[in-house]
Amino acid sequence: MKKLDTQSPDFQAELKALLAFETAQNPEIDRIVADICADVQKRGDAALIEYTNRFDGTSAQTIDDLILTQDDLQSAFERLPENIQTALKTAARRVESYHKHQKMESWTYEDEDGTLLGQQITPLDRVGIYVPGGKAAYPSSVIMNAMPAHVAGVKEIIMVVPTPKGERNDIVLAAAFVAGVTKVFTVGGAQAVAALAYGTESVPQVDKITGPGNAFVAAAKRRVFGVVGIDMVAGPSEILVIADGTTPADWVAMDLFSQAEHDEIAQAILIGTSQAYLDEVQAAMNRLIETMPRRAIIEASLGNRGAMILAKDLDEACEIANYISPEHLELSVENPQEWVKKIRHAGAIFMGRYTSESLGDYCAGPNHVLPTSRTARFSSPLGTYDFQKRSSLIQVSEQGAQKLGKTASVLAHGESLTAHARAAEFRLKD
Incomplete structure (x- = not known):
């Protein structure tokens, strides 16, 4: 996995390159x-x-x-x-x-x-x-x-x-x-x-x-x-884990694997505030990869698009997460309900060390059809609302037609739409 440090002068360019994915149509x-x-x-x-x-x-x-x-x-x-x-x-x-x-x-x-x-x-x-x-x-x-x-x-x-x-x-x-x-x-x-x-x-x-x-x-x-x-045209699956070092390294390593095993272009990123902890997770990954049936896919995914990022603190980690706008975001930290307030952009947010992303994939309850490729900045998970429509209801009273008709008439004449204006004027008493 690539190693990035937020204190590096090239960090922003490196992060942008890491997230770049060719989405052009074939x-x-x-x-x-x-x-x-x-x-x-x-x-x-x-x-x-x-x-x-x-x-x-x-x-x-x-x-x-x-x-x-x-x-x-x-x-x-x-x-x-x-x-x-x-x-x-x-x-x-x-x-x-x-x-x-x-x-x-x-x-x-x-x-x-x-x-x-x-x-x-x-x-x-x-x-x-x-x-x-x-x-x-x-x-x-x-x-x-x-x-x-x-x-x-x-x-x-x-x-x-x-x-x-x-x-x-x-x-x-x-x-x-x-x-x-x-x-x-x-x-x-x-x-x-x-x-x-x-x-x-x-x-x-x-x-x-x-x-x-x-x-x-x-x-x-x-x-x-x-x-x-x-619903959407989804890109490769992705996970971002923010860890404060209190979650067992093996758990975080397997969470990263859980997305990397989808395919070679999936993306798994870990943000930590301690280099020692990042090294511990890397050691866990090196050990656990031997047990993975889809080892080749995981290694290709992590090698192609995976990364470990060293941040100075959790505030900075959350700001990076908002920029990445990941499909899946794990807040593997103490007091996740406090830190989630700083997250503006993510498809689904998994809070606390016991909340593995895989539970959301299958049975937690929320939908696993999520925005990818930074589209969580402006879109949402699939939900009941995607299968419902909204129709506006307007029933103007006789009294209301007198006030609204005059306003509509002025605006319609301003747009040179005479029939629009007359339709409203016909309903006026004077």
Whole structure:
């Protein structure tokens, strides 16, 4: 891992270089995705079947071969060992409970002339969630994307998940059952995103698409945005740990590994206020790496984008954290509730030495779909509010129309919009 010191005259330049990540779109991927999306939009189910057979090595003859029903999902759940069933239900229950607190409610008020103003909250009608397949199996992603939609009141939750060589993952399908998914299509890639966005003869068009995917999925989500809503186009996973030296070094080392093992471009950063403690964590990492099945990935990640930063104190550490705006921030310090007040930008904040980031990934309750690549400066975790809409309510009283009509008339004439002005003036008594 790179070693940075805030007292170095080159620190800011080094930090900026550390955080730099090439997010430019790949023209070749964009071209392929554009062709796939256009073809699915034109040929519907036929194109979806063709691309699924080609890219996933399946042999579907009809779209029915790619559809799973509620009964299929329940059967997958019942095939699992009891401990996995319990874990899925526990995680879903905790995520549901947390997201109920986020649910927005409609409100109104009347001003002094009897005009009613307010906001009406309604759920989206139908959403699509993308779940990675193949080598990756992420039942947690199913729960984190489907459960807030369920809490929001979305009537239909359509899930797409690729099944390379036709292999279906029971844990992923069981998670869909537990989280209230309506129907599953065993398709993936850009073709799945296009099917959700435009609709086919069998795949219903959705209002919003959420969930992670590879570069082709990300490019497809960018392309269909505007036709449908999307959650975000996420970058590599990242963690920043601020440690005051009171947490066992092994714990912090493993927390850094927990993000580094995602892939070679994930980012893990540790900020400490003691060089001796940073050295202790490094020694722990050197020892523990021998036990990691994904050692090669972890070493590549830490070598490519990892760093240890020596700060003069926790105040400075918090300011650095605000600049980094990490996806996951661990405050592994004494009195974390005091230090969290200094944090302005982070996707999720894990407070105290017992709060490992991995608990948030699976079962703590808050969503693990979080802003990456410094976008926590202006965006938020996925939540119930992402599956609700706000409509403004305006009911002007006769008395209110006299006052508001004159104001609107003046402003409309100022914009040379005569019909706007006359529409308000017609309602005036004098």
